[in-house]
Amino acid sequence: MDLTALLLSRLQFAFTVSFHIIFPSFTIGLAAWLTVLEALRLVTGRPAYRVVFEFWLKIFGVAFGLGVVSGIVMAFEFGTNWSELAKMSGPIQGPLLSYETFTAFMLEATFFGVLVFGRARVPAWFYLFATGMVALGTTFSAFWIMVNNSWMQVPVGYVMDHGVAVPTDWTRIIFSPVVWVRFPHMLLAAYVTGAFCAAATGAWYLLRREYSAEAHIMLRMGLCLAAVLVPAQIFFGHLAGDYVHDYQPAKFAAIEGRWHDEQPASEVLIALPDLGSETNHYAISVPILGSLIGSMSFTSKEVGLTDFAPQDRPPVLIPFFGFRIMVGCGLAMLALAWIGSYVNLKGRSERSRFLLRLTFLSFPLPFIATLTGWFTAEVGRQPWTVYGVLRTADAMTPFLTARAATISLVVFCAVYLFIFAFGIFYIYRLLRAGPVGSLVLPPTAAIPNRPMSVVDEPIASSTHHVAAGE
């Protein structure tokens, strides 16, 4: 077993999966929002909803395409780099991921076609239905992925037989309480991401004094949705913390930066953990709060990292800081959403340009929160791949060499950066151009299985538009 190859494989998986998660976390929320927009248009008949819908559909197409491309790589990586994991957990993870492919493929491929060029050919209610089905497809996809990942965090419903996990109870696997905390947590993260992207785009247009009607819809819906969703998200985040506390005490101690057992435990707000001396420097902590958060009690004993043998401890720095960055982003979003909604509902959004500028600049927050949240969950699970069952070092393909792993990491980095630089530049151009031409004709070439083709027609005109402006 090659330790360099192990490190490189972990880096590669972290890189590819982090790149991947950016796009689904955006499109899941966007798909749901498109459904709401279409429903509102049907009810109110306001044409601006239609313009906003068409505009975001184009962006959805590009982001969706990039998500699909980067997702395919994931389906292969389990076999190439983590073949021992693939063998051991294949009977459980394989079927779950195959459900993901089958169900998401069916709904998304079928109904995305209707979305792109079915507007004129189907009744309005069916078009709304199709939008809802695409949203449902992306949600299913997230659901199966979360079932899969939750099983790796807290494996249930199986017995080990000759080194292979044999599923005995699919109901327990799918309806594991951990799934039903983490799936809503991820789903809400996606919705909050969509909401903030919409609000930020609206704020951007208002700052530029363009597309006022559409910008107001984006800003108001985005902020108000976030004002409701962010508190719900914080609540589910707390529940997610509870499962970590109960099932993964070592991860919990790392997140809390708690080195030794404490009773009652204090809560470290911020500090610089020192791995060498197993203490925290510059710690600011609140007494008793740690017990309250961990066990809802004023007196409970909370375990520290030193209870665990060094080889069973997760790395401390990434979960510790990752968690704090996530929470920080969450609180910032909460403040922004509440203040922004209040100002917006009072009808003073356009005058408070400072707030508009803040809203515009807030769009990276949900992405950072999602990424750091995942870093916390995944790095905190170390040194296990399947918690308590299979160590990451034992999960890797035993004969993988550092040479092969270096080549693949370099190739993936190069290809991803190349492709995604184009893709993101492309989304930026679409956003910058704005909902011009409003009611775009359905492009002749757009087809169900080729989401990126949606933007072909409009980009031709918007390119000139941007060029003229620059």
Place this chain on the structure above:
Amino acid sequence: MVTFWVAVLALSVLLYVLLDGFDLGVGILFGLTRSETRRRVMLSAVSPIWDGNETWLVVTGVVLWGAFPIVYATLFSAFYLPLLVMLAGLILRGVAFEFRYKTERARWLWDWGFVGGSVAATFIQGMTVGALVEGLPTANGQYVGGDFGWFSPFAALCGVGLCLGYALLGAGWLVNKCEADVRDSAWRQIPYLAVGVLVFLAIVFIYALVENLPLMHRWIDRPYLFVFPAIGALAALVLAASVRRRRDGWPFYTTALIFVSAFGTLAISFWPYMIPFSITIDEAAAPHSSLAFMFWGEGLFVFPLMLLYTVISYSVFRGKVKPTVGHY
């Protein structure tokens, strides 16, 4: 249950080879012309469906993992570098469909990626089959070949052979879907490609005899297997006839039949092994509870719907592509 999933897997692989085969083939032929008009027509003949075709590769991957985890783990880890090249190739050619029209200056770059990606992905697929036929170096069901254990002249030959084969399939598709220029040049290419494929098959056959591959023994033991090569030979004759009479619809379907017969020959001579001669189907199969869980949802309901959906999307895009009304 195991039989059902073997059938689903076989069907997914076959569909992938036939469907993505022709659009990869068009990608290879794309490199043989410089004319922008021809290139546009060639692209528009495959652009509505290529993405759906590639979905079958993902389906193959996840079915393999769910139903035959050991095969998934062994194959994918053994073919580490080749799969990397294949994925990079597929990604590059996939985005080239969209990005080549976004730029004039850098178009050559995307075109290069389109051709290079298609050739690389095809070559790797052929080489993988070749390496499997020859037998991977394994010990106790574990791959022991190292980074380049899959490579052999025979495997490389199979890679070249599949490039010719996919190109033939692609030419057949172009003849079927296009008119004028593109169709005529595809007609001119078909005889060369067909002869190339036949020569390749002959070389493989002789090589197999000389090397006395274990696979050959199985064929000699079971003469009834020769039904499949016979169907292939028949299809080749019909293909020759269609070239003489210029029947647009025929080359694609006869080439597809040659592929089906080659696939059948391989599949039946592998049986009951999944990775010849180290892992059998029964050894590789996931526990019954996994197979049953997959069967009652995706196997029984979603898989037939996917087949139906594929048929529908092809029927929507049936008929010739108009050279004047390009997609872009």
